[in-house]
Each structure stands twice: as structure tokens, then as C-alpha cells.
């Protein structure tokens with residue numbers, strides 16, 4: 089760890105871009121296959137140089153799983169892949185689901201380090217359909233998530249979840265039913281009762297750079313124990329406020345670390361160590377663990 093001091097005279101976004109973190113951090117949720125290959129390599133190199141200790145690369149379908157696996161092999165120990173099917177898409181047919189689940193089981197049989205994800209419920213698809221006055225049948229998505237949760241429990245893998253607002257309770261029910269041990273609600277926003285239920289179950293959340301300007305995110309940080317908290321970017325998802333017009337890379341997660349430290353009243357290095365420690369425990373960044 090370097091002793092570089094953060095220059096208070098520059099903005100969080102500039103500090104993140106300039107690599108002046110001065111502490112280690114992990115981006116616990118990013119879509120690496122949504123960047124072109126050269127960009128992915130250069131941004132990871134830049135992030136590592138600035139103190140990023142690793143990223144969790146989530147997948148959205150079978151093709152994405154293959155790409156993420158290749159990237160993870162190139163960055164062994166620093167990119168932990170997550171294999172799944174993003175819920176904001178139509179549910180695939182049974183043959184494709186079986187293919188994906190079998191492929192994930194084969195990765196397990198080979199002893200690879202990986203997580204299940206990104207999986208969850210189609211909050212935006214459902215609410216957009218409902219707003220347009222169209223019926224939306226969620227049962228296929230619920231069944232698919234049920235199978236991924238069962239797989240995470242069976243293989244004892246962490247699960248990276250796309251779960252928004254009122255979907256939180258449904259997903260807690262499902263995780264409890266299967267006894268999933270490591271559940272990570274990425275970019276979660278929800279009501280207080282659901283948040284308290286998640287804390288009681290020991291489920292994990294990750295905080296994005298929007299914690300600098302989004303009150304819901306700030307409130308989640310105040311309520312949630314730092315031992316169950318990680319940082320993420322969901323890159324290339326764009327952020328607002330000080331990040332307007334700034335390309336999202338793992339660098340931006342370091343700005344979230346700083347803000348969490350402020351909100352929790354902790355020294356930034358203490359907060360950084362706790363946040364990165366959670367990600368390492370959940371996703372097993374150390375070589376040879378899973």
C-alpha cells in the first residue's frame with residue numbers, strides 16, 4: 089500500500105481518473121464484455137496500477153459467459169467471473185437454459201473459481217410493461233431465478249443479483265428456501281423493512297458511485313453494516329453528478345469508497361480495507377479459494 093495522500097483540492101471524479109486512490113479497492117460488479125477488448129485491457133491495467141485489487145466480471149447470457157471466462161483466465165486472481173443470465177431479457181427456451189446450467193456445472197467440476205450471476209428479476213421490463221398497460225407474466229423469470237439459486241446453493245457459490253425495489257422480498261423468500269449462503273444484491277434500492285431483512289440474513293450489497301449524489305444510496309450506506317458492503321460500478325453504466333460525461337471504469341469505485349468512509353465516519357483506509365475485505369471473502373479473490 090502506498091502512502092499517497094488524496095489531494096482534497098480536486099474532485100472525486102478527477103481523483104479517480106488520476107489514479108490517486110492511495111488505498112486498495114474491488115469493483116464487485118462490472119460488465120467487462122460491454123467494453124471492446126483493447127479498452128477492457130487498458131482500463132484494467134490502469135485500475136490495477138491505481139490500487140484496484142480485482143473486479144467481478146458478470147455475464148448476461150451464454151456468449152457473454154464465454155467472453156468473461158476468457159478475460160478471467162487472462163487476469164487470473166484479479167477478475168472473478170460470474171456466470172448467469174441477466175433477467176431484463178426474455179427467458180430463453182428450456183434447451184438453452186439446460187445448456188447454460190450444464191456449462192456452469194462443468195466449470196464447477198473443473199474446480200474453477202466463479203460465481204453465479206448476473207441473475208435476478210426483470211424489474212424494469214415488468215414495470216415498463218405495466219406502465220404501458222400491458223400484462224407481464226413474471227413466472228418464467230421466477231422459475232429461472234429459482235434454478236440459479238438452487239445451483240448456487242448446491243455448488244456453494246456466491247450469487248450476484250439484479251433485484252430492484254419491491255422485488256427484494258420475493259428474492260429473499262427464494263434465497264431462504266434454498267439456503268444460499270453468499271447472496272450479493274448489486275445496486276440495490278429498497279424499503280427499510282427489506283433492507284433490515286437482508287441485514288438479518290447476512291446478505292451483501294454493493295454501492296456504486298451514485299452514493300456521491302443519490303440520497304437512497306446514501307441512506308443504504310448509513311443503514312447497512314460495512315462488513316456486508318462492497319463497492320461496484322456496474323460499468324459501463326454511466327453516472328451523473330461529478331461523473332457526468334466520465335466513462336465508467338473500475339476507477340470510479342474508488343470514489344464510492346471515499347464517500348462511504350465519510351458517511352460511516354471512518355478513516356478512508358479503514359473503510360477501504362473493510363469493503364475490499366468483504367469482496368474478497370464473498371468472491372474468493374485469493375488464489376485457490378472459491
Ligand SMILES: [Zn+2]
Pocket residue numbers: 117119146206250322
Ligand atoms: Zn449489472
